[in-house]
Amino acid sequence: MTGAPRVRHARPADLSRIAELVAEHASYEKAAPPVPDLAERLAVLLFGTPIPRLRCLVAELPDGEVVGYATCAPELSTWEGREYLHMDCLFLRTGNRGLGLGAALMDAVMAEARGLGLTEVQWQTPAWNEGAARFYERLGARAKEKLRYSLPVQS
Template sequence: EVVGYATCSPEVSTWDGCEYLHMDCLFLRDGTRGAGLGARIMDAVADTARGLGLTEVQWQTPVWNEDAIRFYDRLGARAKEKLRYTLPVAADGDA
């Protein structure tokens, strides 16, 4: 039974001028949190980055996700301030 996972991919940051591993999602099923699984998954993500020769993992979490923020802070991760924008693009032929 899968109770948690992380998805990630190598990316290039034009802002920082370096490659990194981007973690798009870290998920743990309710009822499984607090048992150390998140830290084990993060260890696996860090191992993946090292295996690819990358020295950094980056990800985002919403400001309202206080549990995730506390978890990431406990890991020693450092938050970077920035705004995330989305721009809806109408399909061809839509007004």
């Protein structure tokens, strides 16, 4: 391999690989697997409109293998009356952590926020994921204690 790993914006050709990584991420977090048509759903969110609803950055090794991703989207804070960038996911495959790719993904997410004129990035991670918490705290992030709820909408 020549060159260095890099972070770049996802392309349509990356969708199946991103869906695989999302499945690994869900398994890592002991969550339900993603929907079978995830790649198609992500295509609409990432590439299906003039202004994408979702942004995705991928971590790529010098040989072209995509080994991680981060997704983010602008959201609103009612209390502050402003938008912020919500990072929904950041994941690197086992064996690719500790190489600087996580920091590179975070830098790219911060650049997305700056490019949108936003002054803050928010995210969450499972309380049991001590490695992620240490990583985020090394970057200067501080945790806020909250519970996250989910309620299916009945049709």
